[in-house]
Amino acid sequence: MRRWFDLSFRYKVPLWGSALIVIAALAVSAAFMAQAYDDLRRDLVDSSASLGRALARNVFPAMLNDEVWRAFEIIRAPLSATPGDSTVQPEILLALDQRQQVFVATDPVAAPLSIQMSEIGGDYPALARQLATAPETATVEHIGEQHLYVAVPIADDGMRLGTLVVVHSKDVFLPRFWSVAQRGALTGLLVLALLLPINWYWGRRMAGPLVDLARSIDSVSEGVPHTPPPTDYPYRDELGRLFDAYGLMVRTLQDKNRLEKEMIRSERLAAIGRLSAGVAHEINNPLGGMLVALDNFKRRGGHDQRTLKTVAMIERGLSQIRDTVGAMLVEAKVKSRDFGPQDLDDLVTLLAAEARKRKVTIDIDSNLSEEVPLPATLLRQILMNLLLNAIQASDPSAEVHCTVRRTDGAVVVETFNTGRPIPEEVMSHLFEPFATGKENGSGLGLWVTYQIVSQLGGQIVAERLEETTRFRVVLPAGESA
Amino acid sequence: MKNHENSRTESARWAWNGAVGTENGCRARSAGLPWRNKTGKKLIWGYELVTATRMKTWIAAVLVLLFGALAPDAGAAHQAPVRIGLTATFPNDQYRALEEWRRYLERRLERPVEFVRRDSYAEAMDLLRLQKIDFAWVCEYPFVFFKGQMKLLAIPLYRGRPYYQSYLIVPAGDRSTRSITQLEGTVFAYADPYSNTGYLSPRFDLQQAGYDPQQFFRKTIFTWSHRKTVEAVASGLAQGGAVSSHVWETLSTVKPELTAATRVVTTSAEFGFPPFVARTGIGAAVFDDLQRVLLTMSEDEDGRRLLRHLNLDGFMRGDPALYDRVDSMIRSFSAQ
Known part of the structure; x- marks a missing residue:
């Protein structure tokens, strides 16, 4: 049992929902069928009684005159419906006299004239007892094993001559009941066919995100997930x-x-x-x-x-x-003049030879219009290092791009180059001395750059974008003195 | 065994008939027969689990069928119609054949003809004696019984002769009965207390065998028609019955499944066939006209066709002496 409750919501929610729907459908159907059965039986009894009363009125004068044949014709009439008629016919009708002797019956072989009704056997003794205790004018309904009996008095103007018994086989309304029941069952199935998929879909939809979440939480407990959490749940519940x-x-x-x-x-x-x-x-x-x-x-x-x-x-x-x-031995505390726009021109000049050698063009985009309060020597060294690296890493005939932006309280320098990306294992040790895999060079360029940036209180970040490698340097720079 | 065929039954019947007789003017014209037929067709009994409305309609229809609340008499045409009473001397549910016969008679007589149907001979006899009808086709028993109160018009020819018999029938399942005396203590179906073949003859046989017909059967029922006697025996309601040979034989051709459910045990001696009679005081012209028409029916094609429907061969003038056997039987009973 416990196992059922341990099931994933993915199954538990739809299963429970389905079970409830099926139970509800069954309960409604059962109630409906019971009602239909009862109604049909009630209808049968009512129409039997109605038929019985109509016949009793006509049998009365025949009985009064001891006209057996006329009474026979009257009670036999309801049985002579044409074949294929869908009406429910009584099986037997009996007219009894005051002493419960058969005055006439539609089946004279089974119920011969003048015998006591209780001698016919079957349900008749029980019916006879019930009739004996029933009030004079009451319609008596008796449910036997196979048959349904409705007895109405044959009486006129307070004089009772006997009793008319209308006997229906219980079988007659079973086909009707089954047709009603079938219709009910079909409706139930249609409702189930409609509701079960909806329930299944809804259950899966409810459970799906929960399951994803649970899985995600599991992965958190095993270590921080690299992938972001599932966020395809748009509702504010x-x-x-x-x-x-x-x-x-x-x-x-x-x-x-x-x-x-x-x-x-x-x-x-x-x-x-x-x-x-x-x-x-x-x-x-x-x-x-x-x-x-x-x-x-x-x-x-x-x-x-x-x-x-x-x-x-x-x-x-x-x-x-x-x-x-x-x-x-990076010495940041050197006295130096402030960095100005002309330093960028100098850098282009200085790098021109190297760039030519690699057939790389350098594009510097700057919004500096005046000097910034940063040591020119150090900033030139940063830029020189980064741009040289960029040129060397760049594909031939490509372009190295550099932006220099003066913002509020900071100078932001970025270099972009295409070409061979920095390998993952190098990336994590990028700013350590002798970390690069380059054949030539001291292996100290980026380390020195890092040291300078650190000493200037700034930050340097290397990133691999899709096709491009970007270095971003942010240096705090107050208002120029 | 208690005998239900007591005097109460018969006298009640008579009293009832008498009462009905006074209102005969309002009862059926023979022209109304097809109307009845139509109603009968509508009456498909058996019922559905349905509304009270339908049930009411149905009850109304039952009442119509049972009490024959028929159209009122339209009154005489400019020439007074000839009114002929018909009873159960033949299988009288051949409504279309009857209507054709009525039209045939109208054509031949050149005046209106009405058929007045009655279930019991007594009713028809009452109508005749009250001069509500002019002619009647009745059993020979009342003809003999009310001797002198009616005139013999014509006697039908059955199988070429003016005779028929009484058949004693039992359900086909009864293979053992050989004689009416074996039916002691059973339910027996008579046609009509004024029927010879359906009442007088079997009782006479019992009397001749030394039984009291009043006490012999456990219960007797009147079906008021030979045909219904056959039905009563076929359905098992009665264990025996007496019917006209003419009716039984006619049914055996038009409704063989009905007669097949019965078995003829014995046949009686021959009796004169039920005659056409006229009321006393009938005009000689009408009497002669109808007699001529009947006697010559077999001479034209239409007449022969109608006779075939009735399972008859023609008519003859006849002689009341044909019915002497019935007369002696009646006397034998009244001598008791």
């Missing part, structure tokens, strides 16, 4: 509100999740930044001393060519170390 709440919950969870990830990455990048800055400082101090010592050593003179060559080699190596370390 309790279910609709449940969907809204669920959607809100899922979105909140997703936001939280993303924030956590973002935070972890920032933390990591910040830790790497501090580490590398510390290492760079530690290296830079002795390096400066070594380079000064080498310089002094060269200036003293008197060295042979071979020594000088070696020193020069050491000096170049140390310079390379210094450059690398310098690149890692």
